[in-house]
Amino acid sequence: MKTNTLLALLVLSVPLTVNATEPPHTMRVDYFHSGNALTELYSLHQVVVEPLPWPGNPDRPVDTTNRGFFLFQIEHPVTNEVLYSRGFSSIFQEWQSTTEARRFNRTFHESVRFPRPEEEFRLRILARDDRNVFTTAWSVLIDPNDAHVVRVHPPAAAELVTIEQNGPPSDKLDLLFLGDGYTSDQLDKFERDVRRLSNHLFKYSPYKEHRRDFNVWALAPPAAESGVNRPSNGTYRHSPIGLTYDAFGSERYLLAFDNLGFRTITQHAPYEFVIILGNSAVYGGGGIFGLYSTAAVDSSQAGYLVVHELGHHLAALADEYYTSPTAYQYGTERPEPWEPNVTSLLDPAHLKWRQLVTEDTPLPTPWPKEEFEEFQREYQARRQQLREENRPESEMTQLFEEEKAFVAGLFANAPQTNTAVGAFEGGYYQATGYFRPQMNCIMFTRNSDFCAVCREAITEIIELYSR
Numbered sequence: 001m002k003t004n005t006l007l008a009l010l011v012l013s014v015p016l017t018v019n020a021t022e023p024p025h026t027m028r029v030d031y032f033h034s035g036n037a038l039t040e041l042y043s044l045h046q047v048v049v050e051p052l053p054w055p056g057n058p059d060r061p062v063d064t065t066n067r068g069f070f071l072f073q074i075e076h077p078v079t080n081e082v083l084y085s086r087g088f089s090s091i092f093q094e095w096q097s098t099t100e101a102r103r104f105n106r107t108f109h110e111s112v113r114f115p116r117p118e119e120e121f122r123l124r125i126l127a128r129d130d131r132n133v134f135t136t137a138w139s140v141l142i143d144p145n146d147a148h149v150v151r152v153h154p155p156a157a158a159e160l161v162t163i164e165q166n167g168p169p170s171d172k173l174d175l176l177f178l179g180d181g182y183t184s185d186q187l188d189k190f191e192r193d194v195r196r197l198s199n200h201l202f203k204y205s206p207y208k209e210h211r212r213d214f215n216v217w218a219l220a221p222p223a224a225e226s227g228v229n230r231p232s233n234g235t236y237r238h239s240p241i242g243l244t245y246d247a248f249g250s251e252r253y254l255l256a257f258d259n260l261g262f263r264t265i266t267q268h269a270p271y272e273f274v275i276i277l278g279n280s281a282v283y284g285g286g287g288i289f290g291l292y293s294t295a296a297v298d299s300s301q302a303g304y305l306v307v308h309e310l311g312h313h314l315a316a317l318a319d320e321y322y323t324s325p326t327a328y329q330y331g332t333e334r335p336e337p338w339e340p341n342v343t344s345l346l347d348p349a350h351l352k353w354r355q356l357v358t359e360d361t362p363l364p365t366p367w368p369k370e371e372f373e374e375f376q377r378e379y380q381a382r383r384q385q386l387r388e389e390n391r392p393e394s395e396m397t398q399l400f401e402e403e404k405a406f407v408a409g410l411f412a413n414a415p416q417t418n419t420a421v422g423a424f425e426g427g428y429y430q431a432t433g434y435f436r437p438q439m440n441c442i443m444f445t446r447n448s449d450f451c452a453v454c455r456e457a458i459t460e461i462i463e464l465y466s467r
Helices: 005-010 091-095 183-199 259-266 303-314 367-386 393-412 452-464
Strands: 025-035 039-055 071-076 082-087 106-115 121-127 134-142 162-164 172-178 214-219 273-278 285-288 292-296 423-425 430-438
Touching: 025 259, 039 134, 039 452, 071 106, 082 106, 091 106, 091 393, 106 259, 162 183, 172 183, 172 452, 183 214, 183 273, 183 303, 273 303, 285 303, 292 303, 303 452, 367 393, 430 452
Parallel strands: 172 214, 172 273, 273 292
Antiparallel strands: 025 039, 025 106, 071 082, 071 121, 121 134, 162 214, 285 292, 423 430
16 A cells, blocks of 8 residues: 555644555545536536545646646645646537537536545636636635535446556556446457457557556446447447547547546546447547547457547647548637647747757658648548448448558658658648647557657656556
8 A cells, every 4th residue: 555645735734643554535526517619617516535545646646747728736725735736628628619619508517536635625727728828717615524525325337357457556557448338248348358459558659668557447337238329320329438429520539428427437446547448340439638538449440549549538649630520610820739749830949849859850841741631632531421321331441441551651752751750730630830740640640659759748647647
């Protein structure tokens, strides 16, 4: 077990006897996040003491990575000292960038988790302003000893399976695979899927070098019917996690919108990050920093989906591709993104990954952009037609293979090799004005490993949660 250094900090003015051999409980604050494209409102729902001890690294209570659209802080109510903090992003923030958010309000349920303080504390949530600077969006005083704090829970929805354990949760980054759309007689399949995709993840740097810094767990509450909800073709499923395709109108975007249901299930497992595996063969996935990532487990691209989407969820990596249609609306300004792997290149002399760029590398860095975009226009049109005609998934798989072959051939003869770090225009869903670190990366195409910048960004998060 771990020595609890954080609890001693949480009460600065009141003497406290701490059992140094026991970790604190895990506390969760659930709240509602409402609004539209221009306005938003936070409302407290409930305060929960989860069933399991806090799994986090006691040596790194404060997040210094500057990741996420939001940042939450646990503060001493008198001194304002930050006792615990983590950056995160949310479904609400993504939804605010959709056309739907311009027409009406919606409410999303959200949560933050942290080691339970012994005395009253302040929860502060900060959001980035137009300059990408964190400013206070909401704060609330909370008494962890209040009689209305939720302390009793329904039993676990499924048995927790240990896939790989390299130490106590406090010493490791705890990764939970959560199954959705698996019936009770498919739980053996779920475990096989987890082991297959977990092993695939650890083939990629920097995960393979840090494998012993992870614990891997698996949990799959049985579904009444096999499969995942997909409204666009009339496939409707009620599943415990509530995964659904067509999030925000994107046919391949796979999200779960029932946050309270999600938290009720996951609270019976030690975790910092969650990969939700949808029991489906239709290509789809998603990833939100600090919330979860998703992947269609029987897609031919399942391995890629797990690795790419976990890049969003674990390390706040931005998408580097820009030719796929999206539901987001952007203005004409080009602020410097907070994500570690994209830049607006407003100041080439202070490029955020300058330490990896050689002196003779031109900024911006040339690459066969026109040829790539010409192919992508035809490719995206064919992809859209396949979906509109509800063609077999095998035809989509064949299209993916054609794209991979084209990219491999094009980039093999490019003036800048795949190993050169520079500033390659095209990324962040925009053809111009944003730049990615290398010509290719798994955040850009399905053909590659992580680029050097993404590897560094992932490693920084692994080191935040493990020791």
